Amino acid sequence: MLDPFFAPFPLFKELAQPLCDTLHLYSLPLHIHEILSAFAIYHIIFEYIAAPLSTALLPTRYTGLSWESKLRWNMHCVSLVQSISISVLALWVMCVDQERKTMNLEERLWGYTGAAGMVQALSTGYFLFDLSVMIRHLDVFGVGMLTHASSCLLTYTLGFRPVFNYYGCVFMLYELSTPFLNIHWFFDKLGMTGSKAQLYNGLALISVFFSCRLVWGAYSSFNIYKDVWDALHITNDTKFDSRPEMMIYGQDRSLPWWLVVLYLGGHVTLQVLNVFWLGRMIAAIRRRFSSKVKVNGKAR
Template structure:
């Protein structure tokens, strides 16, 4: 996967100069990107993007399932040792594995959206489609199918909240193969850049629960990066993107499907509000930690 992304980036660099030696806008050069996995399509002649890219959805799902069953437990055992293997609670152990899968998904998502992140925002949301964007959507759909199955099969563990999030995410990405708002998939998926910091923060909190010493500097650096990146791309960019998308939908309002338009805007707005809620919780935790450290400082001075 990473080699394909490297080739794609190199193609963009090469295509920024035309045959006459004049530079071409890289934002336009991305149109020349092709799906390197399309040659494996089971339905290469199909006009349906769902069928044309079905192999990528299936391979992606199988990949994340393999990570969940085999790679995640191995990595958790390798990284956390007995702090992972000694866990008796099924939910806690599964959470460790799920966060490893999430980490893989975050890095893969960011890597494959970068080549098309500069697609113009004013493209027709009702008709635009691009081979590379379709691949990005298909790979992401495979992940969210895995996520959905995990939430359904472990409903007693994750509950309605996580299941609803999985369904909403699957719909928002899946509808881009309709195609609808496909050029916005990379611009929304870039929010996954904050996920590694979220996961590291979760791992640290779990280790602290088990009385494992974690370097303070690691916790502080990750915390600062988490809040900075999370606020920048999930809050600032998240709400900005919804504004831009709403404008483009309004411009093509006579072409877009009404129901899908309503659901896309509603779900993404809800996701943004949820991110705002999570960020407010982060701020409360930071304040609580700061107050705790002040109290400790005062008590030490009295002693």
């Protein structure tokens, strides 16, 4: 399926081409404009939209927040927009991209479709924005969030070799739980800690997080591990009925050890973190609705 986004500006493509070829990121010039567009949109929301809109809609609550809480509020606004939009786009591409649906092993590893590349590019643009904020406000968000932003940006950028283009949409579905997490945080700041609305949202958060990050995540991780294992055991006489239009950018059909370690190690680490985060969320929600906690409208 072709990229439904507008075509890249020739100037951007020409400027990016030499560096991308040097770095073996052969499909990146086709999506450089989407990365820059996503970065610009999220930057504008963070710097120029979240604060005045929140002040207009919630003048008492927003203006009463500390500088650090306002910073986090604005970041949660961006995260809410990004998580909803990228989840919808990823699901849409998975449903309508027929070429992607019928990829064989070789195509899943080194193949490319424009629509899947679009999802990958818009995600990369967000992680680039996220990294810039984490660097600027390291004292607020901490080293952990900086490391998360860096690893996500690196992983999705390397996908433009292209490699694992098929799986870009698959793992973006982790974001299905993020809107509920953002809403849970907003409830605290709005003085709705312990409310029924927060309870229902908390139950939805745990259910969706468990389903999309642990169940779907484990299933998808197993699939990518299996594909990598099969690819590493491909013999020279193995023949694939691959479609040329999908392999046109697959100039570097290899799986160097550092790439395998980076991807598979990253997925193992993320799955462990998902289990840890689920436990933390369950504990936090239980504290909010414990009979010992007095609901006084203050954020915990």
